Amino acid sequence: MNSEEFRQRGKEMVDYIADYLDTIEERRVTPAIEPGYLRRLVPDEAPQKPEQWEDIMKDVEDKIMPGVTHWQHPRFHAYFPAGDSYPSLLGEMLGNGLGCIGFSWAASPACTELETIVLDWLGKMVGLPEQFLSFSENSKGGGVIQGSASECVFVSMLAARAHTIRQLKKQHPFVEEGVLLSKMMAYCSKEAHSCVEKAAMMAFVKLRILEPDENQSLRGATLQQVMQEDRAMGLVPFYVETTLGTTSCCSFDNLAEIGPVCEEFGAWLHVDGAYAGSSFICPELRGPMRGIEYASSFNFNPNKFMLTHFDCSLMWVRDRFKLTQALVVDPLYLQHSYSEKSIDYRHWGIPLSRRFRALKIWFVVRSFGIEGLQKYIRDHCRLARRFEAHVRKEPRFEVASPVHLGLVCFRLRGTNDINQKLLSSINASGKLHMVPASLNDKYVIRFCVCRQTATEEDIDYAWEVIRQFATDVQETKPEIIENYSQVQSHPPSFRYQSNQRA
């Protein structure tokens, strides 16, 4: 394909995308297909000869689209929003159009420098303390774009591990590092995302999972007690992961209490604000950030609640040298990373190469402005409260946890089984898509405001669908049970209970 054909096909693709989003309501929110559907539709072998573009695009509509779950659909209320907006799309287009790789400053200086700048912009926008910003007076901090919150959690754990091992080596120079490692303890709440457990697995460190309070918030006293126990046992508490906006119900760990405990034990405090972090752009929503000044690292995902496409998880550290020391393999190069002159972001994460991801953030922030982003977030909060009001109006339903931001956890008063049937039958109908969570052993249904341009009508429509299916399920109509049993073969809604998030 030459540039002339690209000019044509690219413009057709722009229209295809715009048409897709303009008419998305005409599609079923979740596909009505079984695993293996696509394999039956496409050849087992790649084509020897070039194919016509028309044929490829025909297959997109005929073969791919029937298998797509439409995350931008007005009836999609599952997981969390998948960040999406036109300026972000244009940023992705341009970044790919340039086709440059930013693994070091010199590999493409603009790629690195814009990243540092937008991370400072965003850090200020959410009210991060100066210590996390790159350009503040004698700050050792800085920000970086990671691919996902999972990577942020993992690399922060690696940084804490490397730092602690160095400390322990000083005290016990003759003890094998593997033995030192086996004494180190990390901590998180039962409500923390499963990526924390995965990170501990990858980092080969022990993770102790703690009980949050009745509002799914991890408290300082709980943490202090177990850290003291462990220290008394000769173990070394070195890392604490906290969440602002948990996956199951958007609860907030109590940073203000936990921070001082981490300081007392010299443990690295990471704060994962993947979903809720974007909301701190609104000053009135910053309450949960109290204590952030104790954090060693913080991340949030514009690809969730700030209209930016995946992959885009922003991470800030208070001491960038502690991070890079855990990831730089070349001492000579380490010195260069220390220099104030330039940043080589490949020493800030797992992969070396990096796309020009700062462009899409830059486009989003400039196109919407801080006020535009605040309006988007406040609209979603308002719509969630509208949904909550619907639930509270009907005695047969209950709101299952305090409502925060765009997420409402609710259930039918009654057994877990009937709620499971309710959700399964709704999902099977393709009229709405939601996923469940488990709160204090109760099966609850998560309703998340996802669509960028969600309206009051979308909320009211969703509630009507839920009410109807609730009535059907309560009267246990046979076809519902049938749907239900079909849907059993879709584990994700189950798995989601233990905090898999988008």
Added chain:
Amino acid sequence: MNSEEFRQRGKEMVDYIADYLDTIEERRVTPAIEPGYLRRLVPDEAPQKPEQWEDIMKDVEDKIMPGVTHWQHPRFHAYFPAGDSYPSLLGEMLGNGLGCIGFSWAASPACTELETIVLDWLGKMVGLPEQFLSFSENSKGGGVIQGSASECVFVSMLAARAHTIRQLKKQHPFVEEGVLLSKMMAYCSKEAHSCVEKAAMMAFVKLRILEPDENQSLRGATLQQVMQEDRAMGLVPFYVETTLGTTSCCSFDNLAEIGPVCEEFGAWLHVDGAYAGSSFICPELRGPMRGIEYASSFNFNPNKFMLTHFDCSLMWVRDRFKLTQALVVDPLYLQHSYSEKSIDYRHWGIPLSRRFRALKIWFVVRSFGIEGLQKYIRDHCRLARRFEAHVRKEPRFEVASPVHLGLVCFRLRGTNDINQKLLSSINASGKLHMVPASLNDKYVIRFCVCRQTATEEDIDYAWEVIRQFATDVQETKPEIIENYSQVQSHPPSFRYQSNQRA
């Protein structure tokens, strides 16, 4: 921005990208700026109010472009190619347009199923044994798209680590895992990419770096000897990383020799073909794959040598359960991963969420066809041989290593210092961009054919530039020395010696 404005701005962006690539020669291949240039051009704070799109795009041209290293420029011969083509661009556009997240099958079935299918296509295209394919009779293997070769190497090491720890636990149930870990040894060649060292650091395992032969190829006898030594010392050899197409000179480790050694010691054999892997689409270039049947895992990057945008590193494993067992945190869910019914790719890598990356591969393979991709690869090989011929024609130059695929390592006969001056002065001029490598302690210059549509004229032009600067440097003109000292402040070319690759 509404869909109407997107239709306009998106089409303008398509033209901007096409114009950029059509006229890229008018730009300087590397930017003439100093670190911190962009900070002086943009505000310290994000804008409160929305900005006009025209103003944003004006800043792209005035502020971003002057800081971009143009990887698609005909004078760019550094690192390796950054995969780029119009069908790939369209695939990225569509994937982002759909804005879906594929962390489980149900989260977007087409996203998962197309990935499995294209991985089978590509596996067959490069001649992988059946055991690596998903759909072959009773195969336990399968393929996945990872973000980078670094991730492929790291997760393969994690899989090997988890498997070995399980084995050792059976023999020594009462020994602390940290102690078992401290006995485990991984191996790679001195010419392996630095991401292997990084992976060992992250996985907390010991890595022994071995001497390759005079052609930078790791040999079986070398490996066997050190593994025997280590085993005699009570250590446990568990993982070997080999490279097909090393970063410095595109040398190939000797799989046919190494494979049986790994089998003898029960060690996991990972084969990193990041750059060279794409060339195996051409049957006549598959010689280095001899022994691939011994591999536990293999990866190559279409985002290097197969016209596909970053991020796109393809990884195949012979036993997908060994991989997922190292990454799945939920036993209940593990069972589901075992089921033949559907794949949840989040258990195959570090992040949970994933973009719809299979689309760009599908578009590239179908638009070019296998024959189109073979032609592209053969053209690059032919052009590299043309450059080699130029070098051999001039007695003052020498070819520094056997030429493979699109890469030629050469140098002026003489000191490392004069070659360093030659490269630094060329890079400072902005007329060409190349990076160095170190082979047998000799400073050599890497010339890589990078541009998709590279021509004989591009090669001849590059050689003319090199010859002129060589003459200048040999006459050590003062301004050259000046340029040279300026360029000392650009570490990447230095760092590249120890195998940082794009």
